[in-house]
Amino acid sequence: MKRDPMLMEAILGQLLQSPDPLVSASHIAQRLNVEPPVVRHHLSLLQDRQLVDESESGVWRLTNHGHDYVEGTPEQSMALKLSS
Template sequence: MRRDPMLMEAILGQMLQSPEPELGTGGIAQRLNAEGPMIRHHLHLLEDRGWVMETENGAWRLTHAGHDYLEGTPEQGISLRSLG
């Protein structure tokens, strides 16, 4: 499965905008109208970067580093587009 930097950004955006601190894979997939396995794969890639973390109950949350990335400017953070 190919990495999709735009999908990774969309996942992070959904997590940041959510009123809930944790989101399940299915909820993210539904919000983005995407397949669950594709979302899970990209969540794991984001977890590799340290920007999200899977909780004990199987939901996902933004980490401190994930918030820093989303609040930073392109000069301060690592652009996901540069990873593609």
């Protein structure tokens, strides 16, 4: 499966905009009209970059580093760009 940087950005946006800090991969997939396995793969890639974290119950959240990246705070300059 190829990495899709636009999908990764969309997933981060969904996590940021969610009223609940914990969101399931299937909920994100439904909101983005993407198959759940594709979303889970991209969530794992985002987790590799420490932008998201999965809880024991299988739901996902933005990490502090993820908030910095999405919100464009000064700490973002230390984050790896998704397209690299």
